[in-house]
Amino acid sequence: MSAVADTHTQEHHHGPARGISRWLLTTNHKDIGTMYLVFSFAMFLLGGSMAMVIRAELFQPGLQIVEPEFFNQMTTMHGLIMVFGAVMPAFVGLANWMLPLMIGAPDMALPRMNNWSFWLLPCAFLILVSTLFMQGGAPNFGWTFYAPLSTTYGPPSTTFFIFAIHIMGVSSIMGAINVIATILNLRAPGMTLMKMPLFVWTWLITAFLLIAVMPVLAGVVTMMLMDINFGTSFFDASGGGDPVLFQHVFWFFGHPEVYIMILPAFGAISHIVSAFSRKSLFGYSSMVYAVGAIALLSFIVWAHHMFTVGVPLAGQLFFMYATLLIAVPTGVKVFNWVTTMFRGSLSFEAPMLFAVAFIVLFTIGGFSGLMLAIAPADFQYHDTYFVVAHFHYVLVPGAIFGIFAAAYFWLPKWTGHMYDETLAKTHFWMSFVGMNLAFFPMHFLGLAGMPRRIPDYALQFADFNMVSSIGAFMFGATQLLFLFIVVKCVRGGEKAPAKPWDGAEGLEWTLPSPAPYHTFETPPEIK
Amino acid sequence: MRVRGKRLTPVVALLGLLSPAMAMADWTLNMSPGVTGTSNQIFSLHMTILWICVAIGVVVFGVMFWSILAHRKSQGHKPANFHENTVVEILWTIVPFAILVAMAIPATATLVEMYDTTDADLDIRVTGYQWKWQYEYVDQEFGYFSNLATPADQIRNRQNKGENYLLEVDNPLVIPVGQKVRFLLTSNDVIHSWWVPAFGVKKDAIPGFINEAWVKVEEPGTYRGQCTELCGKNHGFMPVVVEAVPQDEYDTWVADQKAAAEKERELTQKDWTMEELMARGEQTYQTTCASCHQPDGSGSPPAFPALKGSAIATGDVQGHLDIVVNGKSGTAMQAFGSQLSEVDLAAVVTFERNAWGNNTGDMVTPKQVLDFKNQQ
Ligand code: HEM
Numbered sequence: 001m002s003a004v005a006d007t008h009t010q011e012h013h014h015g016p017a018r019g020i021s022r023w024l025l026t027t028n029h030k031d032i033g034t035m036y037l038v039f040s041f042a043m044f045l046l047g048g049s050m051a052m053v054i055r056a057e058l059f060q061p062g063l064q065i066v067e068p069e070f071f072n073q074m075t076t077m078h079g080l081i082m083v084f085g086a087v088m089p090a091f092v093g094l095a096n097w098m099l100p101l102m103i104g105a106p107d108m109a110l111p112r113m114n115n116w117s118f119w120l121l122p123c124a125f126l127i128l129v130s131t132l133f134m135q136g137g138a139p140n141f142g143w144t145f146y147a148p149l150s151t152t153y154g155p156p157s158t159t160f161f162i163f164a165i166h167i168m169g170v171s172s173i174m175g176a177i178n179v180i181a182t183i184l185n186l187r188a189p190g191m192t193l194m195k196m197p198l199f200v201w202t203w204l205i206t207a208f209l210l211i212a213v214m215p216v217l218a219g220v221v222t223m224m225l226m227d228i229n230f231g232t233s234f235f236d237a238s239g240g241g242d243p244v245l246f247q248h249v250f251w252f253f254g255h256p257e258v259y260i261m262i263l264p265a266f267g268a269i270s271h272i273v274s275a276f277s278r279k280s281l282f283g284y285s286s287m288v289y290a291v292g293a294i295a296l297l298s299f300i301v302w303a304h305h306m307f308t309v310g311v312p313l314a315g316q317l318f319f320m321y322a323t324l325l326i327a328v329p330t331g332v333k334v335f336n337w338v339t340t341m342f343r344g345s346l347s348f349e350a351p352m353l354f355a356v357a358f359i360v361l362f363t364i365g366g367f368s369g370l371m372l373a374i375a376p377a378d379f380q381y382h383d384t385y386f387v388v389a390h391f392h393y394v395l396v397p398g399a400i401f402g403i404f405a406a407a408y409f410w411l412p413k414w415t416g417h418m419y420d421e422t423l424a425k426t427h428f429w430m431s432f433v434g435m436n437l438a439f440f441p442m443h444f445l446g447l448a449g450m451p452r453r454i455p456d457y458a459l460q461f462a463d464f465n466m467v468s469s470i471g472a473f474m475f476g477a478t479q480l481l482f483l484f485i486v487v488k489c490v491r492g493g494e495k496a497p498a499k500p501w502d503g504a505e506g507l508e509w510t511l512p513s514p515a516p517y518h519t520f521e522t523p524p525e526i527k
Numbered sequence: 528m529r530v531r532g533k534r535l536t537p538v539v540a541l542l543g544l545l546s547p548a549m550a551m552a553d554w555t556l557n558m559s560p561g562v563t564g565t566s567n568q569i570f571s572l573h574m575t576i577l578w579i580c581v582a583i584g585v586v587v588f589g590v591m592f593w594s595i596l597a598h599r600k601s602q603g604h605k606p607a608n609f610h611e612n613t614v615v616e617i618l619w620t621i622v623p624f625a626i627l628v629a630m631a632i633p634a635t636a637t638l639v640e641m642y643d644t645t646d647a648d649l650d651i652r653v654t655g656y657q658w659k660w661q662y663e664y665v666d667q668e669f670g671y672f673s674n675l676a677t678p679a680d681q682i683r684n685r686q687n688k689g690e691n692y693l694l695e696v697d698n699p700l701v702i703p704v705g706q707k708v709r710f711l712l713t714s715n716d717v718i719h720s721w722w723v724p725a726f727g728v729k730k731d732a733i734p735g736f737i738n739e740a741w742v743k744v745e746e747p748g749t750y751r752g753q754c755t756e757l758c759g760k761n762h763g764f765m766p767v768v769v770e771a772v773p774q775d776e777y778d779t780w781v782a783d784q785k786a787a788a789e790k791e792r793e794l795t796q797k798d799w800t801m802e803e804l805m806a807r808g809e810q811t812y813q814t815t816c817a818s819c820h821q822p823d824g825s826g827s828p829p830a831f832p833a834l835k836g837s838a839i840a841t842g843d844v845q846g847h848l849d850i851v852v853n854g855k856s857g858t859a860m861q862a863f864g865s866q867l868s869e870v871d872l873a874a875v876v877t878f879e880r881n882a883w884g885n886n887t888g889d890m891v892t893p894k895q896v897l898d899f900k901n902q903q
């Protein structure tokens with residue numbers, strides 16, 4: 001186990017710098033983690049307000065609030081901002097804060113690169129959001145930006161969108177390299193791979209996924225860039241190109257991407273369920289193998305997003321079988337969580353509430369995923385609101401509830417104060433009800449035949465759309481409460497002990513709360 | 528799922544008071560079985576997998592909620608101390624696997640059947656355009672476009688919405704019942720997707736590709752669907768309407784279509800007056816061009832230029848004909864030469880040159896258009 005980067009030694013016993021330079025120049029994993037989390041929450045609110053615009057337009061049939069052009073920009077920006085701005089940076093923020101604390105390391109392995117990979121993000125999103133104010137408007141071709149709608153027929157701002165994606169990709173890859181370097185090199189003596197906390201394991205695997213697929217995303221947007229600006233015809237049929245190639249390359253990135261958005265949450269949930277069941281995690285090693293299996297399988301299922309594209313029968317069957325197979329390791333994880341709770345000694349503080357909701361609702365999302373995997377049935381589900389329901393069930397109670405659970409779980413460690421439990425429970429119940437009200441009816445809409453990405457709809461879809469919008473407004477408004485709870489917790493509150501949760505395990509709880517600016521300068525010994 | 532729907536009823540009643548539009552709506556919860564063999568098979572796959580999920584859900588959530596109720600710290604429950612059990616773990620890997628295999632078998636059979644497009648009685652080419660469908664009866668040598676028929680006033684809430692709001696077209700696709708109809712799908716611009724839920728047919732229309740799908744409808748009727756691949760601003764406004772009719776009715780319809788096409792060709796030879804051309808041109812403009820250039824010719828720059836006062840629409844006639852007949856490659860402006868008849872082309876160009884204050888006074892006749900096309 002090698003030591004920390006020596007650049008750091010000079011400032012060792014100093015506290016944080018003052019003023020803006022603390023944040024601009026910091027190489028401290030806790031500061032950078034905080035910045036990632038704050039940034040991600042800001043993006044969550046921005047992407048969320050776009051969702052409110054979408055739901056407001058869909059409140060009733062007819063065009064009321066926005067024009068179809070702008071509606072398409074809203075769905076596209078909502079998807080892009082939520083995926084690349086809210087969920088991914090939140091997990092990197094959690095990784096920054098928690099990985100060193102969980103493996104007994106003094107910091108991330110590459111602290112300067114860490115600073116750089118964070119500060120690239122605001123630049124990328126400044127560019128992306130600025131496209132809203134450009135002539136011709138923001139990207140309007142969906143977060144999947146299928147060619148040729150995004151190339152030959154795209155708005156002039158597409159080039160800026162491509163540039164923003166490139167910068168985000170660079171940031172993600174640097175973050176992933178940092179995670180891998182940290183986990184492989186800086187573990188405390190005695191912490192073998194199979195003793196690593198699950199959050200560390202899931203992040204390690206996620207980081208490899210990121211390194212594998214972000215370059216593919218960069219490749220596909222570069223091909224778009226060439227088609228738009230330099231006269232190539234990768235995706236232009238009239239020039240001999242192939243629009244379907246775009247989809248293959250995009251989904252080769254896109255499917256692993258959806259696991260990138262959920263695996264770290266799996267890790268965090270595993271800790272939380274075990275802590276509030278006061279019982280160690282059931283089947284630790286099968287959990288690790290299951291995550292590994294999911295990650296490997298995620299590379300060979302991409303064309304399940306393309307069942308209606310006209311893939312040959314043999315291909316269609318292969319992708320259907322492979323996709324069904326992924327349900328097996330995913331099932332193993334759910335069974336393990338439930339068995340961890342079984343005969344435990346359960347209590348339901350906010351992190352546990354979010355974790356239990358995660359398990360139930362993510363499983364519902366998994367069920368609809370299983371249905372979508374049945375290729376013939378997917379001919380009916382594909383590109384309808386059934387799909388919108390499916391992926392929001394895995395993303396909102398999956399990724400987002402996972403992040404909330406983790407935030408409440410570790411907030412005492414970060415701030416040194418307990419958060420307001422009553423408010424947190426209110427936040428949970430309002431989110432839970434709002435979320436189900438918003439997204440459950442979308443299953444019905446999809447099955448009744450409502451396509452996705454439309455600003456207006458036939459009259460038989462009116463009722464459930466109204467219910468869904470009401471739920472969405474409720475969910476959206478509730479998130480401001482979370483902001484309030486966190487600010488309140490940062491500014492004061494009941495002092496948190498080193499280990500506020502009696503069932504929690506792990507090195508992070510051996511440190512005082514709040515965790516000092518520099519931690520584990522001498523590595524702890526594991527058993 | 529049904530249970531959930533019932534529990535919602537009081538909420539529903541409350542909402543019903545809120546909105547008059549809701550009177551029209553219904554609370555369909557599930558997929559409908561449809562009217563073809565394929566759609567019925569899909570429906571039964573859908574119900575099977577749904578019930579499998581419900582069963583697994585009942586077991587898993589059952590255990591979970593039992594723990595939540597019975598194993599609470601607040602009730603003094605002490606945690607057990609187990610964290611492994613190889614037998615159980617192997618069992619819950621193998622059992623789901625077996626269930627999935629059982630599910631994959633009927634799914635495979637259905638898929639194989641859906642892919643069997645051989646032995647069709649009738650071929651229809653379906654081409655997606657921004658934002659309309661073109662249907663060509665390959666063997667009978669005629670074809671036409673199918674545009675949204677819902678008036679803008681309904682969409683803009685200036686008029687009450689009709690029963691088939693957004694699901695109605697000017698010219699529906701007509702097919703005979705009891706025949707295997709094969710669709711050859713492609714696109715002229717971006718990717719579209721042709722979907723009729725009652726048939727269980729959804730297939731992407733992709734530029735440069737020809738996809739195949741087939742349908743055999745037994746019950747006469749009108750079936751409605753929509754485009755399901757995001758294809759630009761009017762993606763939500765390009766419905767699919769199919770009329771399945773008995774064979775004899777179909778035969779009469781085909782004969783009528785052929786006669787109408789012949790008449791259209793004769794119209795080219797007729798002498799047109801300015802008024803006639805303007806009237807016809809306005810109609811053509813509103814159905815074909817207004818989606819991009821706006822009903823009042825103002826466009827929505829920079830994507831779609833205004834025609835009102837446009838240099839091309841008020842300049843040289845040849846230049847105007849050129850962009851309308853040949854389109855402009857690499858933009859959304861399509862080549863209308865192959866989509867509209869000479870009469871309609873002449874009419875719409877005449878209309879554009881004299882509407883909204885473009886008072887050029889020019890009249891372009893169908894013969895001029897024909898000559899223009901022949902020069903090329
Ligand atoms: C605040 C709660 C949210 C609401 C009310 C909401 C609502 C919606 C709606 C109605 C659509 C469908 C738009 C359409 O097809 O016309 C949509 C699309 C989408 N949402 Fe959300 N959403 C929420 C949160 C999230 C989160 C947290 C994520 C990701 C982590 C997310 C990711 C997406 C993506 C990827 C799309 C697809 C965009 C596209 O079609 O290109 N959403 N959302």
Ligand SMILES: [Cu+2]
Binds near residue numbers: 302304
């Ligand atoms: Cu996928």
Ligand SMILES: [Cu+2]
Binds near residue numbers: 720756757758761762
């Ligand atoms: Cu479309």
